[in-house]
Amino acid sequence: xxxxxxxxxxxxxxxxxxxxxxxxxxxxxxxxxxxxxxxxxxxxxxxxxxxxxxxxxxxxxxxxxxxxxxxxxxxxxxxxxxxxxxxxxxxxxxxxxxxxxxxxxxxxxxxxxxxxxxxxxxxxxxxxxxxxxxxxxxxxxxxxxxxxxxxxxxxxxxxxxxxxxxxxxxxxxxxxxxxxxxxxxxxxxxxxxxxxxxxxxxxxxxxxxxxxxxxxxxxxxxxxxxxxxxxxxxxxxxxxxxxxxxxxxxxxxxxxxxxxxxxxxxxxxxxxxxxxxxxxxxxxxxxxxxxxxxxxxxxxxxxxxxxxxxxxxxxxxxxxxxxxxxxxxxxxxxxxxxxxxxxxxxxxxxxxxxxx
Amino acid sequence: xxxxxxxxxxxxxxxxxxxxxxxxxxxxxxxxxxxxxxxxxxxxxxxxxxxxxxxxxxxxxxxxxxxxxxxxxxxxxxxxxxxxxxxxxxxxxxxxxxxxxxxxxxxxxxxxxxxxxxxxxxxxxxxxxxxxxxxxxxxxxxxxxxxxxxxxxxxxxxxxxxxxxxxxxxxxxxxxxxxxxxxxxxxxxxxxxxxxxxxxxxxxxxxxxxxxxxxxxxxxxxxxxxxxxxxxxxxxxxxxxxxxxxxxxxxxxxxxxxxxxxxxxxxxxxxxxxxxxxxxxxxxxxxxxxxxxxxxxxxxxxxxxxxxxxxxxxxxxxxxxxxxxxxxxxxxxxxxxxxxxxxxxxxxxxxxxxxx
Ligand SMILES: CC(C)[C@H](C(=O)O)[C@@H](O)C(=O)O
Ligand SMILES: CC(C)[C@H](C(=O)O)[C@@H](O)C(=O)O
Numbered sequence: 001x002x003x004x005x006x007x008x009x010x011x012x013x014x015x016x017x018x019x020x021x022x023x024x025x026x027x028x029x030x031x032x033x034x035x036x037x038x039x040x041x042x043x044x045x046x047x048x049x050x051x052x053x054x055x056x057x058x059x060x061x062x063x064x065x066x067x068x069x070x071x072x073x074x075x076x077x078x079x080x081x082x083x084x085x086x087x088x089x090x091x092x093x094x095x096x097x098x099x100x101x102x103x104x105x106x107x108x109x110x111x112x113x114x115x116x117x118x119x120x121x122x123x124x125x126x127x128x129x130x131x132x133x134x135x136x137x138x139x140x141x142x143x144x145x146x147x148x149x150x151x152x153x154x155x156x157x158x159x160x161x162x163x164x165x166x167x168x169x170x171x172x173x174x175x176x177x178x179x180x181x182x183x184x185x186x187x188x189x190x191x192x193x194x195x196x197x198x199x200x201x202x203x204x205x206x207x208x209x210x211x212x213x214x215x216x217x218x219x220x221x222x223x224x225x226x227x228x229x230x231x232x233x234x235x236x237x238x239x240x241x242x243x244x245x246x247x248x249x250x251x252x253x254x255x256x257x258x259x260x261x262x263x264x265x266x267x268x269x270x271x272x273x274x275x276x277x278x279x280x281x282x283x284x285x286x287x288x289x290x291x292x293x294x295x296x297x298x299x300x301x302x303x304x305x306x307x308x309x310x311x312x313x314x315x316x317x318x319x320x321x322x323x324x325x326x327x328x329x330x331x332x333x334x335x336x337x338x339x340x341x342x343x344x345x346x347x348x349x350x351x352x353x354x355x356x
Numbered sequence: 357x358x359x360x361x362x363x364x365x366x367x368x369x370x371x372x373x374x375x376x377x378x379x380x381x382x383x384x385x386x387x388x389x390x391x392x393x394x395x396x397x398x399x400x401x402x403x404x405x406x407x408x409x410x411x412x413x414x415x416x417x418x419x420x421x422x423x424x425x426x427x428x429x430x431x432x433x434x435x436x437x438x439x440x441x442x443x444x445x446x447x448x449x450x451x452x453x454x455x456x457x458x459x460x461x462x463x464x465x466x467x468x469x470x471x472x473x474x475x476x477x478x479x480x481x482x483x484x485x486x487x488x489x490x491x492x493x494x495x496x497x498x499x500x501x502x503x504x505x506x507x508x509x510x511x512x513x514x515x516x517x518x519x520x521x522x523x524x525x526x527x528x529x530x531x532x533x534x535x536x537x538x539x540x541x542x543x544x545x546x547x548x549x550x551x552x553x554x555x556x557x558x559x560x561x562x563x564x565x566x567x568x569x570x571x572x573x574x575x576x577x578x579x580x581x582x583x584x585x586x587x588x589x590x591x592x593x594x595x596x597x598x599x600x601x602x603x604x605x606x607x608x609x610x611x612x613x614x615x616x617x618x619x620x621x622x623x624x625x626x627x628x629x630x631x632x633x634x635x636x637x638x639x640x641x642x643x644x645x646x647x648x649x650x651x652x653x654x655x656x657x658x659x660x661x662x663x664x665x666x667x668x669x670x671x672x673x674x675x676x677x678x679x680x681x682x683x684x685x686x687x688x689x690x691x692x693x694x695x696x697x698x699x700x701x702x703x704x705x706x707x708x709x710x711x712x
Contacts, residue, residue: 089549119587121475141517146552155521157556161497165511191600193445196502200513223603227611230586231475244547247579248604255583 001034003309006066008043008059011079011088012282013292013345014072020294020349021070021301027353028305028314043095044074044088045282054091060098068308069099069275070301073282097138101267101275102167103174104135104246105303108233108253108263113326114335117258120230125258131236132182133253134175135246137267139167140197142243163197163242168204174268175240176212185216185237189225189245201242222249229253254279261293261334264300266307274308276300290344293332295322298352321355357390359665362422364399364415367435367444368638369648369701370428376650376705377426377657383709384661384670399451400430400444401638410447416454424664425455425631426657429638453494457623457631458523459530460491460602461659464589464609464619469682470691473614476586481614487592488538489609490531491602493623495523496553498599519553519598524560530624531596532568541572541593545581545601557598578605585609610635617649617690620656622663630664632656646700649688651678654708677711 007022009015022038029036041059042050054074063069075088084090095101109130110118118125144160172188179186188205190198202219209217220228222245228235229252241249254263260280268274278296286292299322306315325348331340332348343351363378365371378394385392397415398406410430419425431444440446451457465486466474474481500516528544535542544561546554558575565573576584578601584591585608597605610616616636624630634652642648655678662671681704687696688704699707 087549093550119477119480121477121481124475125477142550144514148552148556155556156518157552158500158516158518159551159553160514160516162512162514191603193443194449194498195515196504196513197515200504200511223607226582226604227607230608230611231614245604247547248582248601251579251583252586252608255586258587 001309001311002037003034003068004037004066005304006062006069007038007040008069008071009040009046010043010072010074010282011045011076012073012284012287014044014074014282016288016290016345017278017292017294017297018070018072020345020352021297023349023353024298024318024356025301027356028318031356032311032314034311043071044091045076045079047091048079048082048086048088053086054088055094060095063095063099063275068273068304070304071275071277072297073278073280076282076284078284093142095275096267097143099273099275100138100269102136102138103171103268104137104250105178105266105268106133106135106250106253106263106279108133108250108257110257111259111262111326114257114259114262116337117335118256119258120233120256124233127234129233129236129256131233131253132178132238133246133250134171134178134238134240135250136167136171136241136243139163140243161195161197163200165200165204168201169208172205172208172240175238176208176215179215179238180212183237184214187225187236187239188217188219189222189239189241189249190219191222192219193221197242225249226252230256250279259335260296261332262295262299264296264303266300266303268307272308272310274304276304290346291333292345293334294345294348295332298322298349317356318352321352324355325351357665357667358393359390359424360393360422361660362418362425363394363396364425364427365396365402366399366428366430366638367401367432368429368640368643370400370430370638372644372646372701373634373648373650373653374426374428376701376708377653379705379709380654380674380712381657383712384674387712388667388670390667399427400447401432401435403447404435404438404442404444409442410444411450416451419451419455419631424629424660426660427631427633428653429634429636432638432640434640449498451631452623453499455629455631456494456625458492458494459527459624460493460606461534461622461624462489462491462606462609462619462635464489464606464613466613467615467618467682470613470615470618472693473691474612475614476589476612480589483590485589485592485612487589487609488534488594489602489606490527490534490594490596491606492523492527492597492599495519496599517551517553519556521556521560524557525564528561528564528596531594532564532571535571535594536568539593540570543581543592543595544573544575545578545595545597545605546575547578548575549577553598581605582608586612606635615691616652617688618651618655620652620659622656622659624663628664628666630660632660646702647689648701649690650701650704651688654678654705673712674708677708680711681707
């Protein structure tokens, strides 16, 4: 199978973790006889430095032409003071919008080997949890009108949260089908006691529910959901929510695993196209030291093989090797505990590539 | 000292917990020779049943005429299907707006006697935490325009988040002075990498910071803040944020204490007027069984004495008795652990009133 993958290493530890993921991809290609055309493009702070903007045209065009995009991490204090029109975040939001990546899938699963790292109480983490947050990614208050204006000698600022029926329907479709492939429980998180947009989400979800009779649907206010993720994460299977609530909840959901460096994510467009990235940041403080954890990126690669390239056997193989890596007592610096053996970023990439 | 207190028992367990708080207030009045004029008014679901609306004019007028308002809890499934214009939440939002309660203070503190109840890992809860969230309560997306409309055969829904300089300045003033009375650390939580309103908050906070040179100010994105509250709550002293972020974060902050029934809150207007309520809900499933935890309401009464009635000695006395109650091994049903002695809702009220 021949596939084209655009790779955006980005900033900070981005390049070094991406290098490990590419190693693993190459090992998969060798083992399973695929041919992956992998090429790197400038994005984020690195692109600001080289091209004066976070999302150069060439990068966007390459992503659009590819079967999937693999990203490292973007941003850092170095670009805190660039003009706001060209900040790294602007590039990220533009990339999501231009590629139509409306469905962000954020799995939150406790690795049994890393339970002790969870900030949750032992009896809660002991029970484990395994859920996914489906976050709407190209609508809502992120992409509404933003304005700052003067009136009667005072400054006002305004942000607009808008959703259309079509936007809500397509993300809920992803959520329902995700739930069907999992434990068939879907929780819509909203603030329907306050927001009109939430009321519309809830109404559409209620009408769609009858098309998925095998899926159990429940509804939760966002404040309660944030509490429940901390107090009783085991209750969730699939959570679906709008962009801003999803931003907050998916980070809480990552935090409770205690191993943020291990978590992958997928951002999907219509069809099978998607962008894959670890959920952690660019960690400029440890960049270049070969101690970053590449596993979040490597597991993102597994999601890419599965969802965009139709290679689920290969995806499972990577996941199995990661499990075996942990079982054998190897750890990255950020997940190291007494008695375990630390491997460097590149050594982890080597291990996983070899084991494939 | 003569003071008028309007009491809104509300729904579910509201009336029974309020009864205990009133007992305690009367004990304070006797002991310290004050005269409190305490009168109950209909609010929430109870008011919908009796008057066809959640916030009757008489109730609003009584609150406006009082020195402070004490509230129980509002809402419940019984009113899920009432027309949305008269839902209990509408009454709550109208009450906040009409009374000008723009500053919601939500303390999050781990009772040393209840550490084991925290859902956080033992070594995190062992370190304890004690911070307060200052939530803006009468602005932002809660009170912006909400509209649902049809266009080109599709339904759209929109909610508007707006803040004026004056609204931001007055809540930040509360936050800075709160931090000054505490450990002089203020964290502004926003989403300034996406929202214009957040950028305005940050800009105003930066300019105000020089007026409070003794306060250390830092800035955090809301997604990160939600994670940090779970992973490292001990880092916070005073958090300030806009209405919706505050709704979510203050519930996470309550959850990590593991004893939601114990937590008070204050919602302040300009001057010393305020409304006080426990942070938990109306818990209709246990209403009338005399097992609810009245301590959140009793500690709300302490905040009322302190902030609205200028009676801080009396407030400290209540807090001391609650501490002593826990030290002696008494517990409410919701915080009961092996070896402790359970007291009913009314028995807890009796104990605290007597000890005063
Ligand atoms: C950088 C920022 C704009 C972004 C977001 O809020 O979407 C980030 O927090 C994320 O979740 O990918
Ligand atoms: C009931 C609801 C409108 C309310 C809010 O979101 O403000 C509640 O969650 C709260 O925090 O008091």
